Amino acid sequence: MSSPRGTGHRSVRLPVPPTARQLWRRLVSMRTALVLLFLLALASVPGSLLPQRPLNPPKVQQYLATHGAWGRFLDRIGAYDVFGSIWFSAVYLLLFASLIGCLIPRITVYARALRARPLKAPRNLDRLAENTALSTGLDPDQAAARISRALRPRWRTVVRTEESGAVAVSAEKGYSREAGNLLFHVSLLVALVLIAAGRLLSYEGSIVATEGSGFCNRPISYDSFTAGRWVKSGGLADFCVDRLEKFTATYREDGTPAQFKADVSYSEDLAGPPRHAVIEVNHPLRLEGDRVYLLNHGFSPTVTITRPGRTPVTDTQAFLPQDEVLTSEGAFKLPGRDGTKDDDLGLSAVFAPTPVISGGVVTSISPQATNPVLAVLAYTGELNPGGQPQSVYSLDQKQIASGKLKQVGARNLAIGQSMTLPDGTVIRFDGYRQWANLQVSHDPTQARLLLAAILMVAGLLGSLAVRRRRLWVRVAPPDASARSVVWVGGLARNDGGNFSTEFQAIVAELAAVLGAGPQPDTVAAAPAAASTAAEKIGAGKD
Amino acid sequence: MAIDGGLASLSESLWTAATGTYMLAVVAYTGEYAFGKNGRIAQTSAVQAGAVQAGAVRTDAAVIGAAAIGAAAIGAGKPSAARQPALVGGTEPASRLSEPPDQPGHGTGSVEPDGRGGRRWGRAAVGLTLLAAAFHLACVAIRGIAVDRVPWGNMYEFTLVVGLMATVAWLATLVKMPQLRYLGLFVMMPVLLVMFLAGTLYTKASKLVPALQSYWLAIHVSAVAVAEGILLTSAAITMMYLARARFERIAATGKAPARFAGLGSRLPAAAALDKAAYRTVAFAFPIYTAGVIFGAIWAEAAWGRYWGWDPKETWAFIAWVVYATYLHARATAGWKGNRAAYINLLGFGAMTFNFFVVNIVISGLHSYAGLS
Numbered sequence A: 001m002s003s004p005r006g007t008g009h010r011s012v013r014l015p016v017p018p019t020a021r022q023l024w025r026r027l028v029s030m031r032t033a034l035v036l037l038f039l040l041a042l043a044s045v046p047g048s049l050l051p052q053r054p055l056n057p058p059k060v061q062q063y064l065a066t067h068g069a070w071g072r073f074l075d076r077i078g079a080y081d082v083f084g085s086i087w088f089s090a091v092y093l094l095l096f097a098s099l100i101g102c103l104i105p106r107i108t109v110y111a112r113a114l115r116a117r118p119l120k121a122p123r124n125l126d127r128l129a130e131n132t133a134l135s136t137g138l139d140p141d142q143a144a145a146r147i148s149r150a151l152r153p154r155w156r157t158v159v160r161t162e163e164s165g166a167v168a169v170s171a172e173k174g175y176s177r178e179a180g181n182l183l184f185h186v187s188l189l190v191a192l193v194l195i196a197a198g199r200l201l202s203y204e205g206s207i208v209a210t211e212g213s214g215f216c217n218r219p220i221s222y223d224s225f226t227a228g229r230w231v232k233s234g235g236l237a238d239f240c241v242d243r244l245e246k247f248t249a250t251y252r253e254d255g256t257p258a259q260f261k262a263d264v265s266y267s268e269d270l271a272g273p274p275r276h277a278v279i280e281v282n283h284p285l286r287l288e289g290d291r292v293y294l295l296n297h298g299f300s301p302t303v304t305i306t307r308p309g310r311t312p313v314t315d316t317q318a319f320l321p322q323d324e325v326l327t328s329e330g331a332f333k334l335p336g337r338d339g340t341k342d343d344d345l346g347l348s349a350v351f352a353p354t355p356v357i358s359g360g361v362v363t364s365i366s367p368q369a370t371n372p373v374l375a376v377l378a379y380t381g382e383l384n385p386g387g388q389p390q391s392v393y394s395l396d397q398k399q400i401a402s403g404k405l406k407q408v409g410a411r412n413l414a415i416g417q418s419m420t421l422p423d424g425t426v427i428r429f430d431g432y433r434q435w436a437n438l439q440v441s442h443d444p445t446q447a448r449l450l451l452a453a454i455l456m457v458a459g460l461l462g463s464l465a466v467r468r469r470r471l472w473v474r475v476a477p478p479d480a481s482a483r484s485v486v487w488v489g490g491l492a493r494n495d496g497g498n499f500s501t502e503f504q505a506i507v508a509e510l511a512a513v514l515g516a517g518p519q520p521d522t523v524a525a526a527p528a529a530a531s532t533a534a535e536k537i538g539a540g541k542d
Numbered sequence B: 001m002a003i004d005g006g007l008a009s010l011s012e013s014l015w016t017a018a019t020g021t022y023m024l025a026v027v028a029y030t031g032e033y034a035f036g037k038n039g040r041i042a043q044t045s046a047v048q049a050g051a052v053q054a055g056a057v058r059t060d061a062a063v064i065g066a067a068a069i070g071a072a073a074i075g076a077g078k079p080s081a082a083r084q085p086a087l088v089g090g091t092e093p094a095s096r097l098s099e100p101p102d103q104p105g106h107g108t109g110s111v112e113p114d115g116r117g118g119r120r121w122g123r124a125a126v127g128l129t130l131l132a133a134a135f136h137l138a139c140v141a142i143r144g145i146a147v148d149r150v151p152w153g154n155m156y157e158f159t160l161v162v163g164l165m166a167t168v169a170w171l172a173t174l175v176k177m178p179q180l181r182y183l184g185l186f187v188m189m190p191v192l193l194v195m196f197l198a199g200t201l202y203t204k205a206s207k208l209v210p211a212l213q214s215y216w217l218a219i220h221v222s223a224v225a226v227a228e229g230i231l232l233t234s235a236a237i238t239m240m241y242l243a244r245a246r247f248e249r250i251a252a253t254g255k256a257p258a259r260f261a262g263l264g265s266r267l268p269a270a271a272a273l274d275k276a277a278y279r280t281v282a283f284a285f286p287i288y289t290a291g292v293i294f295g296a297i298w299a300e301a302a303w304g305r306y307w308g309w310d311p312k313e314t315w316a317f318i319a320w321v322v323y324a325t326y327l328h329a330r331a332t333a334g335w336k337g338n339r340a341a342y343i344n345l346l347g348f349g350a351m352t353f354n355f356f357v358v359n360i361v362i363s364g365l366h367s368y369a370g371l372s
């Protein structure tokens, strides 16, 4: 990074705007990362408290309608699509930059540290938070060799002979802590990239398919289709769900659902033979790159409409469930003769799988179909004057309100029953089929993202479970009685674990390999020298 | 297999038994807290005797606590606990740890200044906690057998599991650091509240709706429940830390600690509590992370996308980021100590919000709570 700072103006004592390098430094500092993380959490909060367009657009409309200027203000700042808003992306991107900026130097430092030898022993081991002294009959070199050998499986050790003739062993362990931390952050970085790529490369199509019908994987086949910016509309995988053969809902005695399953036949490429599959909740059909999910289900009643002097028309329409017991609403639309304006016939209907009728209103009391009833309101007039796309689940309420669609009959029909309108039209409720809401999802980054997530957890475990420790042992030259004093000092470089207990275990092990006993005089002396807690080196974390 | 009504009602009786026993345990912990060596009465008499010097940071409180527990460590047969080094400091002369152990049959349970009465209360409290935990475990396990599935399919069951995890975390803490026993009141009280809460969320034993019929229920929810139980403990420790840190700050100014002597003086050193709070988060965080990832894997199988910013997912993300912030704060100059502690509590707040408010008030795909 080059800094655009000029040379001539340094003496001017004005508040100098920070240079690019200073800004960068600030961005990659731990404190900034902290603040950005906090902002990220904060920025997510409205995403759960306000209705969100990508999840539930009608709820947003409703909120806007009832909250006036405040609602519109929220709309302007993108509060109904928090996770797609500029400010959320800004925090996300800054954090991303900060993460990169912080990782690069840390990786180089770590690479250097891996090659570095453990530090020289400090002069006074008895000033370390953990220290003790032993005595041994071995000479310093022998003792150091044994210590080094005992520690080596888990510690990186170096033996140095000091000027005084003492031999010091420096040992360090827990290198994988930083490795784990770096692995975590790098995997996190990769995960963030994959998530972003996934949003650009994924698509999702949803369709309500009634038993007997099917669809192919083309944007136009779907009731709704959303795709990332990098999805080419001709580039969807070639497969078709040829038919929803059968949908089965099983219920328990208490009426709660036990199982939903959709039997489908599908073909993975247009040439191949159709195959059979069962799709269940939690068990999508997994094809090469695409998955087909069962998300919802409902009923599709069938009626036969016979208008005087015309061919009878049989129609099956999916109805939308209004409650848990599948009281469903829908519509049948039958255009009139060509060129006429008020000859259309529309049925607005409620389907109740297990009906109760009170005060003329039909509702359902169970999602299981037993003697279902279709409550029909029949209208004639003009269904769709503008020719615009309309909901298939309802008649246009504006046409009804303006009188362009007139109610000409109303009846509750059981299967096989029919009603006759004043003009002689006969409407018969033939029966029902079931529909399944199938969703096709495609996201080519998923498998790699899962791998990144696994590495993140692995990195975390390494980082948070591994203990970084330093240990020094100094063996002084033998005294008159031919015994050497062995000073041991240890330092915990992070807070995990209980270093005091670990240290005692290490000392016990060293005492065993040295055939040593405690050194009576020094043991008494050492704690006294070290007892002022404030003076201790690295009592906590460094 | 149908639901076994007999076992289901047995499980409900066990809830009553566990809750009643927890209540007794809380009473006993209160007794220890009041009459024990670190207890209110012992402290008051110590203050009267002028033993508490203003300005002295009494880390030795915990050391005495360690001694007091001596042979009385949970499970009785753990004499080695007496030699367990103190949590705090670790620099105190070893002789202080070798107080004579409890003499069975001695004492009348009366309040004695050396806290022997407190010790009896404490032992009773741990015994009752173990009994309550056994009832609690049986309650959860039998519920699972009754409904023939994992026993965390709705909020009632999940709350029971989180409570059980918190108790287990506390008992595990006691095995490692028996000297903390006198703080049991502050852990068992929340657990008791959790039990009552489960009672208010009670849901009849029932099978799972298809959306929950997945082995990911067992994996995802258990990981999250374990993490939340541990993080609950961390939040409790953090609150003690804040009380203690405040006490130490005031003590350091040399002013009479009269107003804060109450709680602060009887807690372990702030540095030790801070470390304990960190360790619990460090333990729980990877589990929580894995739990959220399991959730994403399940969401991919159930809903067709691994992440959809459903309110539940959003708050899981918020809580995760806040705990990540906490871990960062613990490594950032100027953010250690109190600030980090508040972030820890904030993380716990986000997690609790996710559990109660999001389940009960905000509707989303995750509305499995079984409440209507």
Ligand code: HEM
Pocket (backbone or CB within 6 Å): A028, A029, A030, A031, A033, A037, A095, A096, A098, A099, A100, A102, A103, A180, A181, A182, A184, A185, A188, A459, A460, A463, A464, B321, B323, B324, B327, B328, B330, B331
């Ligand atoms: C995307 C946002 C980030 C998240 C979610 C995150 C998460 C975490 C977590 C969970 C830890 C604790 C576990 C461990 O030690 O490995 C941690 C530690 C750490 N992070 Fe981050 N991090 C983020 C960004 C950053 C950035 C931008 C920096 C650089 C300034 C950074 C520097 C560190 C350091 C130095 C540690 C070690 C702390 C210690 O010694 O305990 N992190 N991070």
